[in-house]
Amino acid sequence: MSVMEKNIYFFVLGTNHTLCKIDVVNTLTREGHDFLILAASEEVLLIETKDSFKINFLMAELGSVVKAGRIFSLKQSVEEIIAEVKSKEFQEFFLPQKKESYRFGISVYGAGGGFKRLNEIFYQVPSSLRKIKSLFEEEGININYLSRKEREFSSVAVKEHNLLSEGFEMVLFSAKEGVYLGKTEIVQDYESYSLRDYGRPARDPKAGMVPPKLAKMMINLAGKEKKELFLDPFCGSGTMLQELSLLGYKNLIGSDSSAKSINDTKLNLEWLFSRFNLNKKDFKIELFQADVTKISSKVNFKTVSAIVTEPYLGSPMARSFDLGKVKKEIKKLEELYLKAFLEFRKILKDGGGVVIIFPVFRFKSEFFSLGIMDELKKMGFEKIDYLFKKPEGWEKLNLNLTQRYSVIFFRPGQTVSREILVFKKV
Ligand SMILES: C[S@@+](CC[C@H](N)C(=O)[O-])C[C@H]1O[C@@H](n2cnc3c(N)ncnc32)[C@H](O)[C@@H]1O
Structure with a gap:
């Protein structure tokens, strides 16, 4: 042939x-x-x-x-x-x-x-x-x-x-x-991506925003059907919810501990729906202020199919030239993430997924990541492979993975990189 x-x-x-x-x-x-x-x-x-x-x-x-x-x-x-x-x-x-x-x-x-x-x-x-x-x-x-x-x-x-x-x-x-x-x-469609990133009414570069393309790839990694319930418990200015809506996911929850973030998300979603001609009636989107460590008091148990989120990635102050500060910040973040996963466990359906960003700090030429993999395993979260199925010839893909088989999303000039991880509640 x-x-x-x-x-x-x-x-x-x-x-x-x-x-x-x-x-x-x-x-x-x-x-x-x-x-x-x-x-x-x-x-x-x-x-x-x-x-x-x-x-x-x-x-x-x-x-x-x-x-x-x-x-x-x-x-x-x-x-x-x-x-x-x-x-x-x-x-x-x-x-x-x-x-x-x-x-x-x-x-x-x-x-x-x-x-x-x-x-x-x-x-x-x-x-x-x-x-x-x-x-x-x-x-x-x-x-x-x-x-x-x-x-x-x-x-x-x-x-x-x-x-x-x-x-x-x-x-x-x-x-x-x-x-x-x-x-x-x-x-x-680079114009649309740029509009979704820079053209929306509420932006919060200080808190950090996940790039829309990365948000989309993370949503795809969840591998769930479009009718399933998705949650972003650190919704910030709403990038994940924006991309979920554009991809046709219609059952969404967004929460954040900051009232400003919830307001920003509302503004951005209003703008998105009108700018991209989405029909509000087709969607069920719930937005509320909540600390992630108490989210199970606001979301019904075992109802969420996927949590896709870029959490708080640490204080910019900690990304300094002081190794002690970096280590202290990592400790604090490990505690926050573990508490968050305890809550995720309650509200996720059995077999539900978490696609999440862990921060990776760089100090001189060394990288520091969150060391909570064992605790998460004990908690009942299995870290799963990125590929849903390995196609013939998959070894030619030559994926660039870390020692713990994770992908790092790195942007030149940034002191914190993003480690993308996928877990399943087992
Ligand atoms: C990096 S931002 C998320 C950005 C979001 N992905 C976006 O693109 O806009 C982190 C968010 O986590 C929120 N946050 C920090 N600590 C939190 C907590 N304990 N519970 C819930 N939200 C929290 C902050 O208010 C902030 O909006």
């Missing part, structure tokens, strides 16, 4: 490649697809599925994929790829819509084929653009190209140059088995 007859899709990954790969693989599993991992790197993921599917739908569910599309061919060189430009299949694949003129660009990504090969392919881009243009013109097709100093077009560049509506983006992947050629079908 030729590559074109197969269903091979590519995903260009966001900043945390590990979380992003987990997100794609789990979403495909949840949607019931039968698939295998063909190639993966810190930049991209190539997946072959048994049946074809609508990538646009998948993209709406995913938290961090930058662009995605379909693979057309696998060749041994760029020359072999160019030799196909005049074929009917190539033209049908890349130019399905009839236009008087087209524009196109080429992006190059590494998919495990090594740095040398990646560079060789990148150096061939300017001449390839010219050759492809003249081959199309010989066929009577009016076409122009966009050249670029960088290896790739960002999602912003693809959108701003109208590459998807006025032409196409060819994407080359340097893999061990050769060079894959694909076409971008969709790019991330």
Whole structure:
């Protein structure tokens, strides 16, 4: 079977490649697809599925994929790829819509084929653009190209140059088995993400806000159905509840110990519902002020399916140059988190999940995490794997995990990193 007859899709990954790969693989599993991992790197993921599917739908569910599309061919060189430009299949694949003129660009990504090969392919881009243009013109097709100093077009560049509506983006992947050629079908809706982060009425950078893409990936990690009851007991300005609503989860509770946070969440949800045309009547959202250590007095026992939350990550004062302060803060946070889990145990259904952020402090070159894993185990919380199911070829994913098999979400310049953990009440 030729590559074109197969269903091979590519995903260009966001900043945390590990979380992003987990997100794609789990979403495909949840949607019931039968698939295998063909190639993966810190930049991209190539997946072959048994049946074809609508990538646009998948993209709406995913938290961090930058662009995605379909693979057309696998060749041994760029020359072999160019030799196909005049074929009917190539033209049908890349130019399905009839236009008087087209524009196109080429992006190059590494998919495990090594740095040398990646560079060789990148150096061939300017001449390839010219050759492809003249081959199309010989066929009577009016076409122009966009050249670029960088290896790739960002999602912003693809959108701003109208590459998807006025032409196409060819994407080359340097893999061990050769060079894959694909076409971008969709790019991330970066404007919407930015609006949801910076455009909402109430923001609280001091208390900290979880980035919307991370919130979305955490919600996906819960692996629960959309009708189930979700709780964020440290809702802050409501990012988690925002992303839950947009993903179609309709049964939600948000709480926080601060009255200001509850007010901020209300304002932000009002804004979100009107800005994104969500119908309030379709949702059941409860918001109230409560300390997490007493949350079971406000939520019925054994009713919550998933708690997805970014808790209090410690005082910024403790992220200082004093190791003693760091250790003291960790101790305080360990106590708070353990008390919170005791409460979670009461209100979670059996088999319910907790997707949570633990802070990781950095002092000089050392990292300090919360050491409460054993207590949580004794309490009846099992730390579970990130992947719902391991697909064929999963070892190619090369996930970047810590010694305790966790993922760290790190942002340059931040003194506290986020450790993403998933637990199940057993
Ligand atoms: C890091 S913020 C959460 C941010 C939220 N994920 C967002 O994106 O807006 C932590 C929140 O925990 C709340 N908090 C701190 N201690 C708490 C406690 N004991 N019980 C409940 N909420 C608490 C704070 O008021 C703050 O809003």
